[in-house]
Every structure is written in structure tokens, then in C-alpha cells.
Amino acid sequence: MTATTAKNLIDQPYKYGFVTDVESDTIPKGLNEDVIRMISAKKNEPEFMLDFRLKAYRQWQKMNEPNWFHASYSPIDYQDISYYSAPKNNDSEKKQSLDEVDPALLETFEKLGLPLSEQKRLSNVAVDAVFDSVSIATTFKEKLAKEGVIFCSISEALQEYPEIVKKYLGSVVPVGDNFFAALNSAVFTDGSFVYVPKGVTCPMELSTYFRINSGETGQFERTLIVAEDSSHVSYLEGCTAPMYDTNQLHAAVVELVALDDAEIKYSTTQNWFAGDENGKGGIYNFVTKRGKCQGKNSKISWTQVETGSAITLKYPSCVLVGDNSVGEFYSIALTNNMQQADTGTKMVHIGKNTRSKIISKGISAGNSTNSYRGLVKMGPKAHGARNYSQCDSMLIGDNAEANTFPYIQVDNDTTKVEHEASTSKIGEDQLFYFAQRGISEEDAVSMMVSGFCQEVFNQLPMEFASEADKLLSLKLENSVG
Amino acid sequence: MIRENSNVILSVRNLTAEVEGTPILNGVNLEVKAGEIHAIMGRNGSGKSTLSKVLAGHPDYKVTEGEIIFQGENILEMEPDERSLKGMFLAFQYPLEIPGVSTLDFLRVAYNSQRKQQGLEEMDAFDFEDLVEEKLELVKMDPSFLERSLNEGFSGGEKKRNEILQMALLEPALGILDETDSGLDIDALKIVANGVNQLAKPDNATVMITHYQRILNYVEPDYVHVMRDGRIVTSGGKELAQELEERGYEWIEEEAVSEVSAQ
Ligand SMILES: Nc1ncnc2c1ncn2[C@@H]1O[C@H](COP(=O)(O)OP(=O)(O)OP(=O)(O)O)[C@@H](O)[C@H]1O
Ligand SMILES: [Mg+2]
Numbered sequence: 001m002t003a004t005t006a007k008n009l010i011d012q013p014y015k016y017g018f019v020t021d022v023e024s025d026t027i028p029k030g031l032n033e034d035v036i037r038m039i040s041a042k043k044n045e046p047e048f049m050l051d052f053r054l055k056a057y058r059q060w061q062k063m064n065e066p067n068w069f070h071a072s073y074s075p076i077d078y079q080d081i082s083y084y085s086a087p088k089n090n091d092s093e094k095k096q097s098l099d100e101v102d103p104a105l106l107e108t109f110e111k112l113g114l115p116l117s118e119q120k121r122l123s124n125v126a127v128d129a130v131f132d133s134v135s136i137a138t139t140f141k142e143k144l145a146k147e148g149v150i151f152c153s154i155s156e157a158l159q160e161y162p163e164i165v166k167k168y169l170g171s172v173v174p175v176g177d178n179f180f181a182a183l184n185s186a187v188f189t190d191g192s193f194v195y196v197p198k199g200v201t202c203p204m205e206l207s208t209y210f211r212i213n214s215g216e217t218g219q220f221e222r223t224l225i226v227a228e229d230s231s232h233v234s235y236l237e238g239c240t241a242p243m244y245d246t247n248q249l250h251a252a253v254v255e256l257v258a259l260d261d262a263e264i265k266y267s268t269t270q271n272w273f274a275g276d277e278n279g280k281g282g283i284y285n286f287v288t289k290r291g292k293c294q295g296k297n298s299k300i301s302w303t304q305v306e307t308g309s310a311i312t313l314k315y316p317s318c319v320l321v322g323d324n325s326v327g328e329f330y331s332i333a334l335t336n337n338m339q340q341a342d343t344g345t346k347m348v349h350i351g352k353n354t355r356s357k358i359i360s361k362g363i364s365a366g367n368s369t370n371s372y373r374g375l376v377k378m379g380p381k382a383h384g385a386r387n388y389s390q391c392d393s394m395l396i397g398d399n400a401e402a403n404t405f406p407y408i409q410v411d412n413d414t415t416k417v418e419h420e421a422s423t424s425k426i427g428e429d430q431l432f433y434f435a436q437r438g439i440s441e442e443d444a445v446s447m448m449v450s451g452f453c454q455e456v457f458n459q460l461p462m463e464f465a466s467e468a469d470k471l472l473s474l475k476l477e478n479s480v481g
Numbered sequence: 482m483i484r485e486n487s488n489v490i491l492s493v494r495n496l497t498a499e500v501e502g503t504p505i506l507n508g509v510n511l512e513v514k515a516g517e518i519h520a521i522m523g524r525n526g527s528g529k530s531t532l533s534k535v536l537a538g539h540p541d542y543k544v545t546e547g548e549i550i551f552q553g554e555n556i557l558e559m560e561p562d563e564r565s566l567k568g569m570f571l572a573f574q575y576p577l578e579i580p581g582v583s584t585l586d587f588l589r590v591a592y593n594s595q596r597k598q599q600g601l602e603e604m605d606a607f608d609f610e611d612l613v614e615e616k617l618e619l620v621k622m623d624p625s626f627l628e629r630s631l632n633e634g635f636s637g638g639e640k641k642r643n644e645i646l647q648m649a650l651l652e653p654a655l656g657i658l659d660e661t662d663s664g665l666d667i668d669a670l671k672i673v674a675n676g677v678n679q680l681a682k683p684d685n686a687t688v689m690i691t692h693y694q695r696i697l698n699y700v701e702p703d704y705v706h707v708m709r710d711g712r713i714v715t716s717g718g719k720e721l722a723q724e725l726e727e728r729g730y731e732w733i734e735e736e737a738v739s740e741v742s743a744q
Binding site for chain 2: 424428429430432433434435436437438439440441443447448450451452454
């Protein structure tokens with residue numbers, strides 16, 4: 001700390017900003033029905049999939065880009081994006097063995113701290129690695145298959161298990177749900193698919209790692225997780241991208257379906273490139289994530305640690321259809337420099353005695369804007385339903401902005417909705433207190449931030465909690481003064 | 482205790498400081514030697530807390546003139562954490578509440594930062610808890626405070642005791658206590674005073690900022706200074722505090738005025 005009140009905000013350089021030099025098969029920029037047919041043909045998809053895409057595309061054409069959120073960006077030219085890019089040497093047919101995967105790609109994931117090879121990979125986490133538009137490898141497939149758990153890329157699922165995909169795809173997020181979801185439904189190229197059969201508890205964490213490499217491709221991945229009666233699964237998603245001074249669009253759709261007594265835990269640590277300190281470059285992260293607690297006593301829990309992206313618009317939601325079903329949302333959203341995040345959740349209570357819990361922790365540093373936006377909706381038949389929401393904001397320095405927009409809609413008077421909010425600050429006086437006890441600024445910030453986030457960290461799988469903690473500290477290095 | 486040949490711990494010479502262009506300290510002179518206890522008194526707004534914060538290096542204040550020699554070194558360019566690690570401790574007039582950081586973690590990180598500075602290994606969590614429990618005795622604090630967030634929801638008196646607990650742990654060369662006695666009930670005052678007395682050693686020094694004679698009955702100062710308009714205008718022995726208690730500050734101000742006009 002110097003005598004000046006606020007030091008310039010210099011972020012730790014983004015260490016995942018490298019580009020992998022691979023030859024790719026990238027289709028020309030632009031979007032029309034022929035492009036969609038071409039994507040579907042390249043992937044050798046069943047007929048229903050092409051229909052699904054075209055239906056979505058036709059709806060999308062009639063839709064307007066949303067503008068209700070608390071963020072601003074220059075208009076996206078959807079004809080200036082390439083909708084398909086795949087590393088060559090990696091056919092849409094899934095590789096059977098890692099030996100056949102381009103070593104440059106394996107090296108990329110190793111550099112990202114995610115080795116895929118037999119010897120080095122994480123022992124208790126199965127990983128699906130997605131590079132630009134396609135999945136390049138999935139580990140532990142055989143081991144999972146023994147338990148009947150299917151974990152593969154969605155392209156592969158369309159070849160191998162078309163019936164399951166057909167039954168559930170679009171059942172939670174309909175093709176015309178919103179502008180970005182419709183776009184995704186029309187053009188998505190890959191993503192992960194998980195199916196956990198009745199009564200099975202998935203023996204390990206499942207994880208997908210999304211890597212955007214190409215500078216001009218949009219990433220539109222699609223994830224579908226189906227948990228049959230009384231099954232349990234925990235899934236983790238991680239993301240990084242190189243540093244380009246242009247913006248890349250990431251518009252994913254994630255659908256979760258939990259049947260009777262099933263439980264899905266979905267965790268995300270998102271560290272897309274956020275742009276530089278002047279706000280140049282970075283990922284636009286416009287994602288639709290929704291889970292449907294279809295069965296009674298089912299449970300869906302979202303945990304997210306959002307640290308990257310230039311702009312984030314993201315509202316992982318739960319539709320609580322089954323009686324006694326439970327939805328949870330635990331979120332840490334950190335913004336620094338010029339980042340803008342508008343994130344939160346929707347809890348839609350439909351069934352009786354459904355319960356939901358929202359714990360949101362927003363940390364804003366630099367000149368960033370961090371908004372929580374949440375909707376709790378109690379439907380007319382949701383007798384005895386309850387919600388508890390807690391939204392805490394932490395401001396670091398004097399130039400950051402935090403907003404909370406809680407919307408509540410109650411159509412049944414036997415329900416109960418509770419909302420609490422707080423704002424705290426890491427300012428000069430807090431840092432001075434720590435410094436006066438000999439504690440460095442870095443340690444002080446990381447202690448205060450970890451403390452602030454503890455409730456959410458506790459929800460993350462063990463292996464990732466400390467990782468997430470480190471990530472936050474890294475992101476905030478030198479961000480205060 | 483005053484001794485002729487003890488080391489000078491703190492020497493402040495002609496210190497002036499301002500906040501956003503407004504001068505607040507206007508030439509403070511103060512010398513504190515090992516083994517001594519000093520009391521600083523003065524009206525509200527006379528600059529006592531500012532002096533303590535400037536000594537500790539608070540970034541709000543800009544030193545415009547003078548020097549601060551601490552343990553033989555000019556510390557004006559040092560960051561607050563370096564000053565702390567060099568042995569300066571400030572017990573705050575209004576200790577902040579830090580939600581989410583447990584008192585125990587805070588104490589441990591502070592203690593280990595100091596060990597690191599001294600080239601020692603970090604103390605592990607178990608040994609540290611033993612050490613803290615011992616120090617808790619000194620201020621008669623219940624161990625249950627350790628699990629709570631730092632100062633969060635602590636009563637005024639509990640916060641002040643927590644400051645002394647931290648001082649006991651860090652064993653500074655110079656402890657500056659900014660109105661640690663304010664807001665304490667009689668029992669707590671005795672406990673805190675007793676703690677301060679036990680921590681006072683021949684090789685360290687204490688500066689107590691206070692408004693009341695009361696604590697000085699328990700912690701006997703070697704010197705009493707009176708601040709006014711950002712300056713120390715009068716110094717004396719402990720009887721000065723007694724006199725202030727009886728006569729207030731006005732007579733000093735009159736003397737100061739006549740002094741100025743005599744010059
Ligand atoms: N950061 C600041 N910004 C503006 N003014 C300040 C600041 N810090 C101190 N001052 C002013 O400087 C003067 C001295 O304040 P200081 O807190 O040092 O007084 P004090 O002697 O400790 O008073 P008290 O006995 O009430 O604690 C006051 O007029 C105060 O308003
Ligand atoms: Mg004061």
C-alpha cells in the first residue's frame with residue numbers, strides 16, 4: 001500500500017492465455033439453414049436432430065437479442081462467427097484410445113493442469129475434454145460403463161443412444177426458450193452427455209473441461225445429464241480460453257433431469273479469459289443452465305465459481321416439479337477490472353412442499369459491475385413450499401459496483417419466502433488493520449475473500465474447493481490498494 | 482520506568498502530516514525510551530489518533546515534514562506491515578469487525594507473519610492454540626471468542642480486550658494504545674491494566690492515549706503529554722494527569738497562548 005488511496009488495478013496475468021497451434025477444420029463464417037445442415041451432416045446425425053436444429057433456427061430468426069440485463073457490449077455480428085471448428089485428425093467419431101489423439105491437444109490439457117493420459121490423470125475424476133467445438137477424449141469410460149453410467153460426448157450419444165437423447169434433449173430448455181438457447185439449439189457442435197441408471201450412485205466425479213482455442217469460432221456446447229430414479233451424480237465443469245483482443249461468444253445450454261429420489265450436483269469453476277484491464281477482448285458467456293426436478297424427492301444443486309469472462313449472463317435454475325423436491329444454488333461471482341457479470345438463479349416451485357435455497361456471494365473489484373438477479377416463483381399448487389435466499393456482496397476498492405435484483409412472485413399463500421442481503425467492503429481500513437498486525441495485503445485479501453466464500457466452497461467437491469480458493473486469490477492479486 | 486542509559490525506541494521529530502491538504506499534525510516531538518510508559522492526553526480532535534496512525538503508516542495521511550526514527554531507523558518510507566514486523570503495535574480506538582475471518586486464524590496468520598520475518602518456521606495449528614490459550618488468560622477472555630469472526634458482534638469492551646490479546650501475542654517493542662480504556666467497565670479496566678503492566682518490560686515501551694486519569698492509577702506513566710492542535714504542547718510526570726483531571730485543559734491552553742505571545 002502506498003499513500004495514494006487507490007492503486008491502479010493491475011491483475012495477475014491470465015496464465016491460460018496461450019494458443020495451441022493445430023490444424024482445424026473450420027467452416028466459413030456465417031449462419032443459414034445450409035450451414036446447419038452442413039454441421040448436422042458432418043456429425044452424421046439422426047434425422048430428428050436436424051429437425052430440432054432447424055426448428056430452433058427458425059424460432060431464433062424471429063427473436064431479439066435480450067437487453068434487460070445490467071451489462072453493455074457492442075452488438076454481436078452473428079454472420080461474422082464460424083459455427084464449426086474441429087481439430088483435424090480428430091473425426092467426429094470418438095477415438096477409442098488416447099494414443100490416437102493429436103499430442104498437441106493432450107499437451108494443451110496438460111498445460112491446463114488436466115492431464116488425460118493414464119499415468120497422470122486425476123484418480124477419482126472422469127474427464128471429458130472439449131476443445132473448441134468437439135470432445136477430444138473422455139477418461140474412465142470403461143470403469144463407468146461397468147456401473148451402467150454413460151459418460152461421453154453428446155455427438156457420441158447421438159450415435160449410440162439416440163433414443164435417450166431424443167427423449168430428454170430440449171425437455172428442460174425448449175428450443176425457443178430464449179435468444180441464446182435457440183441459437184445454441186440450432187448450431188451446437190458438442191458437449192457432454194451423462195446418464196445414470198436407476199439406483200446407481202456414480203462412483204466418481206464426472207467432469208467436462210471446455211477449452212476455447214480458435215479466435216473466431218463461437219462455442220456452443222450442449223450438456224445433458226439424466227439421473228434415473230434413486231441415482232446420484234456429481235458433475236464438475238471447468239473452462240479456460242486464450243487471450244485474444246477480440247471477443248468470443250460462448251452460448252452453452254445445460255439441461256439436467258432428476259427423476260424420483262435422484263440427486264444431481266453440478267459445479268462450475270469458470271475462468272474464461274476476462275479481457276485485459278482496459279476491457280479489451282474476453283469471452284461473452286451467455287449460458288442457459290436449467291435443471292428439472294421431475295421426480296418426487298429429487299434434488300438438484302448448482303454450485304458455481306465464476307471468475308472469468310468479459311461479460312457473464314447466467315442463471316442456473318431449478319424447476320421443482322416433483323413433490324418435496326429440492327433446488328439449491330450456491331454461487332461465487334468475482335469480477336475485476338472492466339468485467340461485467342449479471343448472474344443469479346431462478347427457483348420455480350411447482351410441486352408441493354418443494355424447497356429451495358440460494359446462497360450468492362458477489363465480489364466486485366476494480367471498475368467491474370457485479371449484479372445478482374434472482375427469481376423465486378411459487379406456483380399456485382406449491383402448497384407448503386419454502387425458499388431461503390441470501391445475497392452477500394463484497395466490494396474491493398472504491399470503483400466497483402454491486403447490485404442485487406431479487407424478484408419474488410407468489411401465487412400460493414401457504415408458501416414462505418425469506419430473503420437476506422448484506423454488503424461488506426475490503427477497503428483501506430480493513431487492509432490497514434491486517435497490515436498493522438504484520439499481515440501482507442495479499443494474505444489479507446485472500447483471508448477476507450475465503451472467509452466470505454466459505455459457505456459456497458463447502459459445497460464444492462474436495463479436490464476443487466482449495467483450487468477455487470487459490471483461483472480467487474490469484475484473480476485478486478494486486479487488485480486493491 | 483525511566484533509566485538514564487536505556488535505548489531510544491521511538492524518536493519523533495517535528496512531524497507534520499495532512500489529510501487531503503488539511504494539516505492535522507503540526508510538528509510533533511516525542512522521544513520514547515525502552516522501559517518507559519508514556520501517556521498522551523488532549524481534547525477530542527487534538528490529533529492523538531492521527532499521531533498513532535501516522536506512526537503506524539496509515540495511507541490516508543501524508544507526512545509533509547519531520548521524521549520518525551523507530552528502533553534506530555527512519556521508517557517514513559516503510560509500509561504498515563513492515564513497521565508492524567519491526568515491532569510497532571497499534572491497539573485501535575475502534576477495532577474493525579472482519580466478518581468471515583475467525584479470530585484464531587487472524588491471530589495465527591499475524592503471529593506466523595512475524596515468525597517468518599524472524600526467519601523462524603511457522604508454528605503449527607496445535608502449538609499455536611496452546612500459545613493462544615495461555616495469552617487468553619492474561620486478558621481473561623473465553624476461548625470461545627477464537628472461533629468467532631474477528632470482532633464481529635463483540636461488545637466494545639471485548640474488542641478492546643481482543644486488541645490487548647493481540648499485543649500479548651506479538652510482544653511488540655512499542656505498543657501504542659489508543660483509548661483502550663474507553664468503554665471498559667471497572668473489572669475489565671483492571672484486567673486490561675494488569676495485562677498492560679505484565680507486558681511492559683525493560684526492553685519495550687508503551688504509549689497510552691487516554692482521556693482519563695482512571696487507567697493511570699493502575700498503569701503508572703513515566704511521562705504525560707498533552708496534545709493540542711496537532712502538537713504536544715506540554716509534558717510532565719504523572720502528576721500532570723492528576724492536574725488535568727482536576728482543572729481540565731483550559732489552563733494549559735492559556736499558558737500555551739501566553740507562551741506564543743511572549744515569543
Ligand atoms: N482521515 C481524515 N480525514 C479528515 N479529517 C481527519 C481524518 N483523520 C483525522 N481527521 C481530523 O483530524 C483531527 C484530529 O483527529 P484525531 O482522530 O486524531 O483526534 P483525537 O485526538 O484522536 O480525538 P478523540 O479524542 O476524539 O479520539 C480531527 O479534527 C479529525 O476530524
Ligand atoms: Mg482518537
